Amino acid sequence: xxxxxxxxxxxxxxxxxxxxxxxxxxxxxxxxxxxxxxxxxxxxxxxxxxxxxxxxxxxxxxxxxxxxxxxxxxxxxxxxxxxxxxxxxxxxxxxxxxxxxxxxxxxxxxxxxxxxxxxxxxxxxxxxxxxxxxxxxxxxxxxxxxxxxxxxxxxxxxxxxxxxxxxxxxxxxxxxxxxxxxxxxxxxxxxxxxxxxxxxxxxxxxxxxxxxxxxxxxxxxxxxxxxxxxxxxxxxxxxxxxxxxxxxxxxxxxxxxxxxxxxxxxxxxxxxxxxxxxxxxxxxxxxxxxxxxxxxxxxxxxxxxxxxxxxxxxxxxxxxxxxxxxxxxxxx
Numbered sequence: 001x002x003x004x005x006x007x008x009x010x011x012x013x014x015x016x017x018x019x020x021x022x023x024x025x026x027x028x029x030x031x032x033x034x035x036x037x038x039x040x041x042x043x044x045x046x047x048x049x050x051x052x053x054x055x056x057x058x059x060x061x062x063x064x065x066x067x068x069x070x071x072x073x074x075x076x077x078x079x080x081x082x083x084x085x086x087x088x089x090x091x092x093x094x095x096x097x098x099x100x101x102x103x104x105x106x107x108x109x110x111x112x113x114x115x116x117x118x119x120x121x122x123x124x125x126x127x128x129x130x131x132x133x134x135x136x137x138x139x140x141x142x143x144x145x146x147x148x149x150x151x152x153x154x155x156x157x158x159x160x161x162x163x164x165x166x167x168x169x170x171x172x173x174x175x176x177x178x179x180x181x182x183x184x185x186x187x188x189x190x191x192x193x194x195x196x197x198x199x200x201x202x203x204x205x206x207x208x209x210x211x212x213x214x215x216x217x218x219x220x221x222x223x224x225x226x227x228x229x230x231x232x233x234x235x236x237x238x239x240x241x242x243x244x245x246x247x248x249x250x251x252x253x254x255x256x257x258x259x260x261x262x263x264x265x266x267x268x269x270x271x272x273x274x275x276x277x278x279x280x281x282x283x284x285x286x287x288x289x290x291x292x293x294x295x296x297x298x299x300x301x302x303x304x305x306x307x308x309x310x311x312x313x314x315x316x317x318x319x320x321x322x323x324x325x326x327x328x329x330x331x332x
Contacts, residue, residue, distance in 0.1 A: 082298025165198025181240025225253030
C-alpha cells in the first residue's frame with residue numbers, strides 16, 4: 001500500500017494541504033516544517049513523482065580542493081558534518097566534490113554544474129588567488145570557506161587566525177620563562193601565514209626580537225612532526241622552554257618526540273596547539289589548544305549561503321570567526 005500525503009499529515013498532526021505544499025515545493029510552509037515533512041516522507045517510504053523530484057531539486061555542492069597536504073583530517077570532517085546537518089534542516093541535500101592537484105578546474109566545474117546545484121561551498125584552504133578566478137565566473141552563489149582572497153566576488157567565512165595565535169603566544173609568555181619557540185609547518189598557505197603573523201606580533205609586543213624565537217619546521221602531520229622533531233632533538237639543536245605549534249597534529253607529534261627523549265611536558269617544555277581537535281584532550285598530557293568553533297563555523301557558512309540563494313540583491317561580506325584558548329595540562 002503506497003503512502004499518501006494524508007498519511008504523512010496524520011503522522012505529523014498537520015493538514016494535508018501543508019504536506020502537499022511542501023512536497024510540491026510551493027510557498028506557505030516554513031523551512032523547518034518543510035524539512036520535517038520531507039524527513040517523515042522519506043522515513044515512511046513515500047514515492048515521489050517525477051514532477052515532485054524536479055520541483056524539489058534542492059542541493060548544495062561542497063567542493064574540496066586537494067593538494068600536496070593531508071586534507072581529509074578531522075578538522076574538515078567536523079566542519080563538513082556541521083554544514084551537512086544545517087543544510088538538511090532546510091531540506092537541502094549535500095553533494096561533495098573533490099578537485100585534486102593538477103586537475104583542470106574549468107573541466108571539473110563543468111561536471112559539477114551538470115548536477116544543477118543551487119549554490120556551492122568551496123573549501124579554499126589550499127587555494128591560490130589565480131585559482132579563485134574560475135569561481136568568480138559562475139552565476140550561482142558561491143561561498144568561500146576557510147580562506148579569503150580580495151579578488152573573490154562572493155562571501156568568505158574564515159578563522160581569526162592572527163588573534164588566535166597571538167593570544168596563545170601571549171599565554172606562553174605569561175606562564176613560561178624566555179621567548180616562546182615556534183614549531184611550524186614546512187608547507188604553508190594563508191591560514192598558517194596568519195598564525196605566523198599572530199605569533200610574531202605577540203613576541204614583538206612582549207619586547208623580544210623576531211630572531212630570538214627558536215623555530216623548527218616539520219611536516220604537518222602527527223607522524224611526520226614526531227619524526228622530524230626526533231631528528232631535531234638528536235642533532236642537539238637548541239630548544240625553547242615553550243612552543244606555539246601551527247596545529248594540534250604538529251603539537252601532538254612534538255609531544256611524543258620530546259617525551260621519548262626524556263623531556264617532560266610541561267615541566268621542561270610547554271606546548272600549545274591550534275584547532276582544538278576532539279582527540280587533543282586525550283593525549284598525555286592533555287593539549288592546551290586554540291579552539292576553532294567548527295560546528296558554529298559550519299552553521300554560519302550554510303546559513304549565509306542559503307541567505308544569498310534567497311536574496312534578490314547580494315552584497316559580499318567576509319565573516320571572521322573568533323577563537324578561544326582551551327587550557328589543559330601541556331603548559332605549566
